Amino acid sequence: MSALVIRQGLVVGVHASDVADVLIIDGHIAEVAPTIDAPSDAYELDARDCWVGPGFVDLHTHLREPGRESAETIESGARAGALGGYCALVAMPNTEPALDSVALVSYVLERGARTPLDVAVAGAITKDRRGESLAPMAEMAALGVRLFTDDGVGVQDPSVMRRALTYARPLGVRLAQHCEDEALAAGGTMNEGALSGRLGLTGRPALAEELMVMRDIELVRLTGSALHFLHLSTARSLELVLAARAEGLPVTFEVAPHHFTLDESACANYDPVFKVHPPLRAANDVEALRAALARGVVDAVATDHAPHAPELKDLVFDEAPAGMLGLEHAASLTFEALGDAADPATFFQVLSRGPARVAQLRRGDDRFRHSAHGGDVSVGEDANLTVFDPTCEWVVDRHELASRSMNTPYDARAMTGRVRATIARGRLVVDQGHLT
Amino acid sequence: MIESIRGRSLLSLNELSKDAILEVLDTAESFVEVNRRTIKKVPALKGRVVASLFFEESTRTRLSFETAAKRLSADVLSLAVASSSVKKGESLRDTIATIDALGIDAVVMRHRSSGAALQVSRYVPHVKVINGGDGQHQHPTQGLLDAFTIRQVLSERHDTTGLESGAELFEGLRILIVGDIRHSRVARSDVAAYATLGAEVRLCAPGTLLPEGVSTWPATVVEDFDEALAWADVVGLLRLQSERGSGAFVASLDEFTFTHGLTVGRSTLLKPETLIMHPGPMNRGVEIDSRVVDSSAAIVERQVSNGVPIRMAVLYLCVAGSGEGPGL
Numbered sequence: 001m002s003a004l005v006i007r008q009g010l011v012v013g014v015h016a017s018d019v020a021d022v023l024i025i026d027g028h029i030a031e032v033a034p035t036i037d038a039p040s041d042a043y044e045l046d047a048r049d050c051w052v053g054p055g056f057v058d059l060h061t062h063l064r065e066p067g068r069e070s071a072e073t074i075e076s077g078a079r080a081g082a083l084g085g086y087c088a089l090v091a092m093p094n095t096e097p098a099l100d101s102v103a104l105v106s107y108v109l110e111r112g113a114r115t116p117l118d119v120a121v122a123g124a125i126t127k128d129r130r131g132e133s134l135a136p137m138a139e140m141a142a143l144g145v146r147l148f149t150d151d152g153v154g155v156q157d158p159s160v161m162r163r164a165l166t167y168a169r170p171l172g173v174r175l176a177q178h179c180e181d182e183a184l185a186a187g188g189t190m191n192e193g194a195l196s197g198r199l200g201l202t203g204r205p206a207l208a209e210e211l212m213v214m215r216d217i218e219l220v221r222l223t224g225s226a227l228h229f230l231h232l233s234t235a236r237s238l239e240l241v242l243a244a245r246a247e248g249l250p251v252t253f254e255v256a257p258h259h260f261t262l263d264e265s266a267c268a269n270y271d272p273v274f275k276v277h278p279p280l281r282a283a284n285d286v287e288a289l290r291a292a293l294a295r296g297v298v299d300a301v302a303t304d305h306a307p308h309a310p311e312l313k314d315l316v317f318d319e320a321p322a323g324m325l326g327l328e329h330a331a332s333l334t335f336e337a338l339g340d341a342a343d344p345a346t347f348f349q350v351l352s353r354g355p356a357r358v359a360q361l362r363r364g365d366d367r368f369r370h371s372a373h374g375g376d377v378s379v380g381e382d383a384n385l386t387v388f389d390p391t392c393e394w395v396v397d398r399h400e401l402a403s404r405s406m407n408t409p410y411d412a413r414a415m416t417g418r419v420r421a422t423i424a425r426g427r428l429v430v431d432q433g434h435l436t
Numbered sequence: 437m438i439e440s441i442r443g444r445s446l447l448s449l450n451e452l453s454k455d456a457i458l459e460v461l462d463t464a465e466s467f468v469e470v471n472r473r474t475i476k477k478v479p480a481l482k483g484r485v486v487a488s489l490f491f492e493e494s495t496r497t498r499l500s501f502e503t504a505a506k507r508l509s510a511d512v513l514s515l516a517v518a519s520s521s522v523k524k525g526e527s528l529r530d531t532i533a534t535i536d537a538l539g540i541d542a543v544v545m546r547h548r549s550s551g552a553a554l555q556v557s558r559y560v561p562h563v564k565v566i567n568g569g570d571g572q573h574q575h576p577t578q579g580l581l582d583a584f585t586i587r588q589v590l591s592e593r594h595d596t597t598g599l600e601s602g603a604e605l606f607e608g609l610r611i612l613i614v615g616d617i618r619h620s621r622v623a624r625s626d627v628a629a630y631a632t633l634g635a636e637v638r639l640c641a642p643g644t645l646l647p648e649g650v651s652t653w654p655a656t657v658v659e660d661f662d663e664a665l666a667w668a669d670v671v672g673l674l675r676l677q678s679e680r681g682s683g684a685f686v687a688s689l690d691e692f693t694f695t696h697g698l699t700v701g702r703s704t705l706l707k708p709e710t711l712i713m714h715p716g717p718m719n720r721g722v723e724i725d726s727r728v729v730d731s732s733a734a735i736v737e738r739q740v741s742n743g744v745p746i747r748m749a750v751l752y753l754c755v756a757g758s759g760e761g762p763g764l
Contacts, residue, residue, distance in 0.1 A: 194648060197618075198624070198647075200570070200624065270550070270551025271558075311527065314527070316528055316549035317549060317555075
């Protein structure tokens with residue numbers, strides 16, 4: 001028997017938040033009460049002044065394995081995730097080769113099962129993510145894959161996307177789209193605008209994203225299939241998807257921390273660490289994302305954690321690959337963005353409960369060897385919990401990351417709020433902010 | 437605002453003050469005289485090492501910089517990119533680190549990617565970086581030599597000297613820049629230099645060849661090319677950069693000539709005293725008719741010959757910094 005008791009944290013439940021003790025025995029929550037008389041051998045975790053809620057779920061992690069293990073492995077990515085408070089990661093399929101078959105999905109699930117976290121897989125929608133013919137989604141769904149995307153790029157051809165949505169519907173899975181019309185974004189390296197014009201960099205216009213959002217909303221209307229919009233970055237994209245959701249269309253969306261903390265001006269020094277797709281946008285877009293977060297209308301904060309080995313990232317701006325790290329800082333950045341009125345319920349909603357619903361990880365499934373995520377903090381639940389200290393002040397050092405890569409845009413930035421402990425599948429994997 | 441480039445890198449003209457630009461122009465005046473001597477060499481940078489790194493093809497800029505450095509008595513390290521390890525996949529950072537390890541004071545560089553010079557200045561902060569053209573971003577010495585050439589010609593006409601006239605002749609001077617502004621680093625540097633010196637700058641191009649956010653530039657966009665030609669005191673033409681994909685931005689070269697080429701017919705709209713400039717290399721018959729190039733209004737060759745004194749001035753100011761005088 002293993003026992004762990006989390007003492008006197010603010011326990012953020014589905015309906016209420018109260019200061020309480022939480023007792024975990026053998027991977028499940030055994031008791032939640034104002035004070036608990038724990039077994040004498042129970043590990044004591046002091047959570048005074050901390051928030052205790054369901055463990056974070058990242059909908060958007062590039063684990064790079066197989067193919068680019070010099071940038072990240074499933075193991076190193078899981079360590080980075082645990083430090084960031086994550087208990088479950090959804091591995092994106094743009095590996096080399098792409099996760100478009102039973103064999104490749106099985107490989108990642110197998111490797112993932114050796115980590116303390118639950119590693120789910122997002123399969124490719126089309127073979128080799130070429131956007132041409134459908135990947136075997138039904139076979140992958142039989143392995144427990146619940147999310148499909150060609151992320152890195154969107155499915156460009158509307159007839160292929162329509163077919164994919166129609167095909168996916170009876171499988172009970174959800175498609176997710178990286179919205180950028182590549183013809184409009186062609187060759188672009190940063191947000192299109194006065195700054196890109198002055199810097200002599202080709203722009204990726206906001207319209208490239210918004211046009212595909214518009215198109216896909218209409219395809220959802222036509223097919224009735226569920227669609228998740230990945231990393232929306234513009235004010236107009238948010239408006240469009242929120243309006244579609246208000247109409248009752250089965251759409252969900254995520255925002256990424258870099259899009260609500262950094263704007264295009266970060267690119268002014270041509271530092272490739274700030275290059276990402278979709279690009280860092282204008283200041284008013286950043287404001288719109290933050291406002292949506294604070295209003296509690298965002299389904300999920302997702303990291304788009306995209307490790308790149310230094311020798312491949314530190315190039316001239318137009319040749320550098322797009323993407324930046326996210327797992328280890330997302331919680332702090334989300335806490336900051338929620339602002340002075342940061343409400344613990346909203347915080348755990350966007351980092352855990354919302355993404356768990358999108359990824360269909362609410363219920364555990366022994367067939368697929370994953371536990372339940374994003375639930376209540378109550379007796380009988382699987383013990384996936386994150387302890388977050390909202391008062392901790394710290395400074396990012398890119399040399400101290402658990403990720404194999406260092407391409408964080410937040411090096412040397414002062415942060416407020418930090419993950420103190422992560423309990424994944426009942427095991428304490430991060431304690432006092434360090435891997436155990 | 438940068439008030440002087442002494443002891444600094446020169447990456448862009450956007451941040452230079454009027455005084456900083458005038459300092460370069462005035463310094464170049466004295467080097468014009470050096471270039472007329474039988475022995476065209478001064479010891480100003482004796483013992484200094486200038487690396488010349490042209491990652492992109494160039495004839496005139498490279499020759500001009502290397503000549504300038506040699507006339508200042510600097511030692512010049514010239515990297516022949518075609519035969520170097522760059523071709524073997526070496527990164528810009530590693531190439532610069534290798535060159536830096538040889539012990540250099542300055543790097544003159546050209547690169548096809550915007551921002552490459554600024555990145556290099558971050559990699560080797562102790563080395564002065566002089567941008568010889570980065571992608572579609574900036575070509576500062578071209579902007580400076582264009583301003584210098586205008587001042588030189590107008591000063592002669594006003595029977596004065598560049599040194600005496602300062603920035604006076606730019607006040608209200610009407611300068612029209614025509615052509616592929618979107619893809620042009622020269623246009624970006626020219627606009628910055630001319631506007632800072634007090635000129636009124638207008639831009640004319642097919643809509644697709646105007647840059648994003650051009651309304652925020654210190655220049656006015658005009659649509660009527662003929663009217664703009666009649667208005668201008670100076671017309672700066674730009675090469676249509678088909679190697680940067682500009683071909684797809686207009687229907688054809690012929691159509692570009694039809695809408696924005698300085699043809700013999702259109703040249704009759706110009707005032708007799710209007711100056712015609714081109715940074716080269718020219719596409720004769722596309723943006724400019726051969727007969728117009730060879731007319732007395734064109735000062736293209738003056739631009740080329742002023743390249744050396746301007747680059748001597750920039751090298752001298754950036755590298756020698758605030759030390760002793762140039763030792764003329």
